[in-house]
Amino acid sequence: MRIAMWSGPRNLSTAMMYSFGNRADFAIWDEPFYAPYLSQTGLDHPMRAEILAAHETDAAKVAARCLDTIPAQKLHFYMKHMPHHMIDGMPLDWAQGCVNVHLIRHPARVIASYGVKRSQMTFDDIGYAQQAALFDRIGGHVIDSADIRADPETMLRNLCVAIGLDFDPAMLSWPAGPRADDGIWAAHWYNAVHQSTGFAGAEGPLPELDGEAAKLCEQALPYYERLAVAKIV
Template sequence: MKSVTIAMWSGPRNISTAMMYSFGNRPDCFAWDEPFYAFALKNHGNDHPMRDEIIAHHESDWDRLVKACLAPPPDGKSVVYQKHMTHHMLKGFDRAWILPLTNAFLIRRPERVLASYTRKWADVSLRDIGFVEQAEIFDLVADHLGRAPAVIDADDVLADPRRTLGRLCAACAIPFDDHMLSWPKGPKSFDGVWAPHWYNAVWASTGFAKPENRPIELSPHLARIAEAAQPHYQRLRDHKLS
């Protein structure tokens, strides 16, 4: 099979780590956890849990990161899965490097993103959850392709992982693999150094959780952020695989 590098673009708390574990459990796949996290922390200057440790431990040079993201799969693998946070693509840095990759987009309802995010870190803004940047990157890729790239909704993944992941794999020109439906408990070799702060729930998992159906109550501040994010979410949702 011809090698494929999938760049999966999402914001935080979008089941993005579970998706990375799903792909990372494929024998043919090399998974990479948030390549530009240290870069974004160093250049944006915002505070985050484990900020200094992340910058010290991970590559933060834009040019070296871009070169690595565009490199062939290592270790004889045929698939690379890059878990990208959209808000790590800072203004002033050319995003055109992503266009040769197989770009896909993972979306989730803003209120669920915010409810999950604030359980881990109380300080949150619209920029922190990446909806605006996700729409910008989607437009960049769609303009390049002349069509919408693959979009999947977290709710669809949780409701029917086999069906949704099968459609995603088909859109990315790779075969579906049953290994994607489960993974072993605990940390993974490809986790970023930030995993102890953010990944405790997914470390306890062995597969995708059931969809959450309970209603969410947001503070007025968070409700305003959700309202601002909603049009960006809906625009991508209109193109989701079904």
Template sequence: MWSGPRNLSTALMYAFAARGDCTVWDEPFYAAYLAATGIDHPMRAEIIAAHDPDPASVALACAAPTDQPLFYQKHMTVHMIPQFDRAFMRSLTNVFLIRHPARVVASYAKKREGPTLADIGFVQQADLFDEVCQWLGHAPLVIDSAEIRADPARALAGLCAALGISWTENMLHWPAGGHAADGVWAPHWYGAVHRSTGFEAAEGPFPVLSADYQRLSDQALPFYERLAAYRLRP
């Protein structure tokens, strides 16, 4: 599952974990991305110390089987930098999770001020989408977080059907307090989802953004709209 940050990605990981037949992995390449780029993120040192910073070994683990029938990987598009080998992706079913950039920018800025277009992942998501299209000869699956929030059962049942896996209502609920698979960064980023026991209600009007943040949202919008044209329709 490829998304930018603040895309409902953690809640969707929890939904798959709640199935009972699925191993989940939280942002496999985060430590490798930080180590390779030198970028300053909250808890940078702790992330690199606690998680594998070698992109080659992470890729091997992504392509390896687990002890469960399903293996859900929550990937951030910003982590898949050009120098990382993407060959492992060809052994996976790649799905793209999207969210309107106005909502992403508003949410991200609460956790890390001054985001740039590179930080929020829309350009990288479109590039990965195009690459997977070339491999497959057709568009991969795209699902919009707004449609999950509006009707989780319908949206997730549709996603499961498109993936050729069973649907279970277990995906609608999870225990509060986080998951054992959470990355070490969870205390900084996952406060709201840790308090949750299921998907929140449908989102309201778009947030009002400052001029700078509105420009950022406008820059990201064409990339969002390109993928949104392919999204699953519940």
């Protein structure tokens, strides 16, 4: 099985990658299209130069690897993808060979978390419109990060049932620290998850936003709500 897990940033996506990566039968791949996205857009993201130097920037080669032999002779392949990386002209036909899952999170939480790591953000950076468009195009399953954090075992079991995969208790925890499979950007973005050994507990009240952050949330909310209707429960 090849799983393409689609999510915006600050969305439990790295914890989910570690969850599947802790299974003995899964290889993982961290944001394969990030370097092609930066190369083609010219955007100035944290660690841009390091990312372009360390990772494949040719989108066609990345797409081919998505369907190539699974690394490390593993039975299954988990790929962490971001919809906003798939700009016009980026290959997407490979996704037809994958089980597509869309990981969502309330935009107020995403925007509050993203702002801690990158003070300047645009609507495109958080990926809600792109994720809704991708879901309309390729379909797939939807799961909400809040539901996972509230009850990890139940939701991961439900996800496994939905996609036809046996549940493995190894998904519920992982060793602290970085992974060899982390993208080089982990040094900037993954400090919290590197300190974790499992999913954090249920989230509290939504953060209060104001100014531009509140406007971004208002813009993103309809896309989140549209996907949330389809989520696994």
